[in-house]
Amino acid sequence: MSWFVRKEKGINTPTEMKREAPDGLWYQCPNCKKIMHTREHKLNAYTCAHCNYHDKVGSEAYFELLFDHNEFIELDPELRSGDPLRFIDTKPYPDRIRSTMLKTGLKDAVRAAHGKMNDLDIVVACMDFNFIGGSMGSVVGEKIARAIDHSLAHRQPFLMISRSGGARMMEAGLSLMQMAKTSAKLALLSEAKVPYISLLTDPTTGGVTASYAMLGDFNISEPQALIGFAGPRVIRETIGKDLPKGFQSAEFVLEHGFLDFIVDRKELKDKLTSLLTMLR
C-alpha cells in the first residue's frame, strides 16, 4: 500500500472523477489507440481511461488540475528570450522563438504561478514541452529562479513540474549556467527549510535532470515517464546495443532509488496536499 487516506468509512483513495456527458469531441489515446470523449479525457486528468496513459500536457492543464478553482497569479508572465549569441543554425534563433510563440501561444518553455491548492499556499513552475522541446534557456532558468525567490520570500512550498529535453542549444553557455542558477536558488530554499517537490514528467532528460529536477526534498514522477540524464539514443550509440525494456522509465528510476514515489495524475493534487500537510 503506497498511499492511503483513512476516512470515516474505511479507506478511500481519492480518485473520484465524475464522468460527464460528452461534448462531441473525441480523443484517441496515442498508446492504446482507443477512443474516448475529450471531455472525459480531461476529467480524467488527461489520462487514458483504458490504459492509464498519461498524456503530455503542459502548464495550462497542470495549473487547472492543481490550483483551487483554477485561480492563480502568474509570476513574470512577460519574460521573453533575447538572442545574446546571435545564434543561427538552419534559421536565426529569434525567428524560431517567434514562430514557436505564435504556434503555442506561450512566451517560453516554463510558466510559474502561485495560488491555493486545497487551501494550501503553493508556488508551481511547470514546463511546456511544446515550446522547443521544453528546452532550458535563460527565460526558463530566470523564471524558475524568481519562482523560488517567491517561495523563499513567502515561505510557500515550491513545486516544479519538469518536462524537458534538456538544454537549449541556441543559448549555449547561457543555457548551461541556468543549471547552476536554479541549483543555487534551490540551495537557498533548502537552507530556509521550505519544502521543494520535484515532479518529473515524460520526458525529463539532460541538464534539467542534472539540476533542479533531481534536487527535490521529494522527487516524484508519473507512471511510465522517461527520466534520464543522457537520452536513450545517445546511450544506445555509446554502448552499441539495444537498451533493456523499461530502461529509464519512472518505475526503473524508482527501483534504483532516485524517486520517492510515482503518482497517478488523478491523485496528484490530493497526494501533494497530504504530503505538504504532514510537513506543516
Add this chain to the structure above:
Amino acid sequence: MRTYLDFEKPIAELESKLAEMKRLAEDNKVDVSAATSSLESSIERLRKEIFENLTRWQRVQLSRHPDRPYTLDYIQLMCDEFIELHGDRQVRDDPAMIGGFARIGDQSMMIIGQQKGRNTKQRQHRNFGMPNPEGYRKALRLMKIAEKFNKPIVTLIDTPGAFPGLEAEERGQGEAIARNLKEMFMLKVPVICIVIGEGASGGALGIAIGDRVLMLENTWYSVISPESCSSILWRSWDYKEEAAEALKLTATDMKENRLVDGIIPEPLGGAHLDHEAMSIIIKRVITETLRDLSTLSPEQRIDQRIEKFCAMGVVIE
C-alpha cells in the same frame, strides 16, 4: 614525435626544414647559424600569425590536442606534494575523476579534476575523461573533506562530457551532477575552477561552481560539443565548424558573455608545446587568486558565488 594539427602544417614544414638544416650542418661541420636563426624567427612569426587568428573550431582542436597536459600532469608539475585520494565510499573508484590533497609552497589545498589518458590503454582506463556518477560523488566527498579541514579547493575541468552509459543512468548520473551543483554553492572554503581542456556541458559544470571560474586560452566550455550540436541542429556531423562558431564556446566568448571570470594565457603555440611554462602560469594564478579570496569571509564568498551565477542569462522583461 610531435603531433601537428591540420592548421599547424605550415609550421611543421618549416620545423622539419630547420631540423634537416641542423642535421646537415652537423654532418658536414659547417656553420649555418645565420640561416637557422633566420628560419627560427620565420617559424615564430608564422606561429604568431596562425595563433592570432585561430577560429573557434581550431581552439576546440587545440583543447583536445593529444600532447596537451592533463590534470595529473599539472599536479605533478605544480605541486610540491600530492596525496591522491580514491573512491566515493559507495560504488567504486572512478579513474576518470581524480583528486587529493596537494601542497604548493606552504599552502595545502584539495585538487580535483577529470583525467584523460595518453595512450589507448590509459584512455580506456580513464574512460576518455568521462566520469560516471561515482566520479562526481567522489569529487563531492573530497570537497567536503577539504571544507571540514578548512582547505581551499581547486578543480581542473577537462571532459568531453559525463559518461552516457547504462550503469551511469542506473546509478543516477543526473542526480550526482545536480547534487554537486547545489552543494558547491554552499562550500565555506574558497573554490577555484579552471577549464584546462574541454568543458562539455553538465559533465564539466558538475565540478565547476566556484568563486573564480577561469579558462585557459585554448579551451572550450559550452552546453554541447560542436559535433553533437551539428548532428542535432543540422542533422549532420559535417557542420562542426559552423556549430563551434554559433556556440561561442571559446574563453574569449565565455568571458564576453560574463559566464566565466577570466582567461589564463597559454604559451605561444598552445599549452602542449610547453607543459612546464603552462604549469608555472597556472600555479601563479592559483596562488594569487587564493590570496584574493582569503580576504573574504566564507559568507561573503558564498553570497558572491550565488549572486554571480544567478546573474547569468539574458532575458527581455
